[in-house]
Amino acid sequence: MNMRNVESFAAGQWVSPGAGARNIASAITGDVIAQAGNDGLDVQAMLGYAHDVGGPALRKMTFHDRARMLKAVALYLREQRQTLYDLSYDTGATLSDHKIDVDGGIGTMLVFASKGRREMPDAQVYLDGPPEQLGREGQFWGRHVCTPLQGVAVHINAFNFPVWGMLEKLAPTLLAGVPAIVKPATATCYVTEACVRMMLASGLLPEGALQLVSGGLGDMLDHLDCQDAVAFTGSAQTALKLRTNPVLMERSVRFASEQDSLNASVLGPDAVPGTPEFDLFVKEVQREMTAKAGQKCTAIRRIMVHEAQIDAVISALSEHLAKTAIGDPRLETTRMGALVSAGQKRDVLEKAALIGAEAERVFGDPDNFEVVGADKEKGAFVPPMLFHCAAPDEAERVHDTEAFGPVSTIMPYRDLNNAIDLLNKGKGSLVASVITNDGDVAREMVLGAAAFHGRLYFNNRTSMAEATGHGSPLPHMVHGGPGRAGGGEELGGIRGVMHYMQRTAVQGSPDILTAIGKQWVPGATEITDRAHPFTRTFNDLDLGETFYSGSRVVTLDDIETFAHFTGDTFYAHMDDAAAKANPFFPGRVAHGYLLLSFAAGLFVQPDPGPVLANTGLDNLRFMAPVEAGDSIKVRLSVKHKTPRNEEYGEVRWHVTLTNQNDEAVAEYELLTMNAY
Known part of the structure; x- marks a missing residue:
């Protein structure tokens, strides 16, 4: 059997085993099949390559760009997986074991790719929760945002899953916009190296996004700082040694550990x-x-x-x-x-x-x-x-x-x-x-x-x-656990991405927060001098484009007709005395869903156009009752835009219904799919 030289990929170059290389034996025969390790790796050059080349390239991409990249890489690996299966036999694993490792890793990448497209914006800033109004008049707001760490993630993985162990950490890291240096366990690093070669050969990753250490890390951890992160999987003893590294502690380097445990x-x-x-x-x-x-x-x-x-x-x-x-x-x-x-x-x-x-x-x-x-x-x-x-x-x-x-x-x-x-x-x-x-x-x-x-x-x-x-x-x-299990977390959908991002509280005017998050905040500048927004394509719409409708009087006949037509004859709409006995109502009131229907009639532009479908509404609140004789009108603003495929994107509209006294009676977010 030919000896396999397992190389490292450092600062853009493949580096062969050198001083400090270790032999790797087949689990089946005990014969030496490979060697890995090189004490001469320039770890500072590797960190610099990640910081100066990989990080900026990834941060230029949006979350959707990175999600598409993950999907493409995963599909590329799927086509090459037989090679990984064949290599993995010498780790002692069966074909069903390989599938847990290889197919499981690829599947994990695909899940993060999907979640990145569905749950994250086509932007470079992630909004963590809704904005908070901090000023009485609505001109001072705050919200939490997450941005990528401007360092590198060092992934130290265990021997048992040379592919899944790498990809389950790599997917959320790259989706966050952070480059990675992967250090697999030496006993099975030849499988990881083959997988890394495939990913780099695909040409789908930006330069500097991924590096590989086959063998020991040397003193790499001593050069990390507060923008870097370490994620470890392995024994509790090794985890303790790593987490107590004085440099990691002094510089508050993020450290996550997934350790052995008595499940x-x-x-x-x-x-x-x-x-x-x-x-x-x-x-x-x-x-x-x-x-x-x-x-x-x-x-x-x-x-x-x-x-x-x-x-x-x-x-x-x-x-x-x-x-x-x-x-x-x-x-x-x-x-x-x-x-x-x-x-x-x-x-x-x-x-x-x-x-x-x-x-x-x-x-x-x-x-x-x-x-x-x-x-x-x-x-x-x-x-x-x-x-x-x-x-x-x-x-x-x-x-x-x-x-x-x-x-x-x-x-x-x-x-x-x-x-x-x-x-x-x-x-x-x-x-x-x-x-x-x-x-x-x-x-x-x-x-x-x-x-x-x-x-x-x-x-x-x-x-x-x-x-x-x-x-x-x-x-x-979530994958991880307290106490002996290490006290850390991995995976968990978008939670896993957040481990490689910094959460920051930002405060400012509505216009400032709108500019930062690419999501319109109430009170920000409204654009009202354009054609009806439903006549404008996804690409033509700007955040803050606002339509003000005319008003409509809600009559008692409207309420009764709606009640009998829908079957919703709840007493608050039909029995004046019973409604007055309710602490929420002054007497008979309009159905909330009648108001939504009338609102649509007030803002919809009926002709065929860029709006392809209404796909739902979020965060509906009824804020004040509407009686017969009251009038309602609608303000409709472009809040957020998210591309969905090559043909259309999702527009999120902020909708507010007010009465004749300009008091808000209902508020919600309307979702439509609009052609580009």
């Missing part, structure tokens, strides 16, 4: 043998113990079962584990491959021995198991190992020792409070799952345990067909 799964007291939940629980635990050979940060390490069901679960789970074919991951019959390295194998066996001091091993003998298609002595193979801790309340090691492999401990609980106490003895985890069909059980679990866990995953007969699994972090939801 757990609870079988609800209602889930007895014969129920769908019991069978589901056994399958979920078996899958989480053996996927990636248990080398997942979300894998189930502790299994909590009501004491009455302990024997049944041990029996059923052992039966499922016995069907797990272990061997060369390239074989179609293999269901679990090897650990990533011989060193990892030694660590898992050592940790399993510590757990064994408090628990009895009831399945899996590391000295006696079968491996198909490979030499189990040369490869990093271990069997699934299930332990039973009969007295978990007094135990310590089962709650603080993680064997990062296919090792888990089953333990009994007496009642729900005891189950919650056992869950929380892990002192913080990325995820805990509860298999139950009882909503009260779920609620008690949230109240008692949510504070200790980054994610609570509930599954039962209703959700099982669609549920993605205990161990599947989704880009839509």
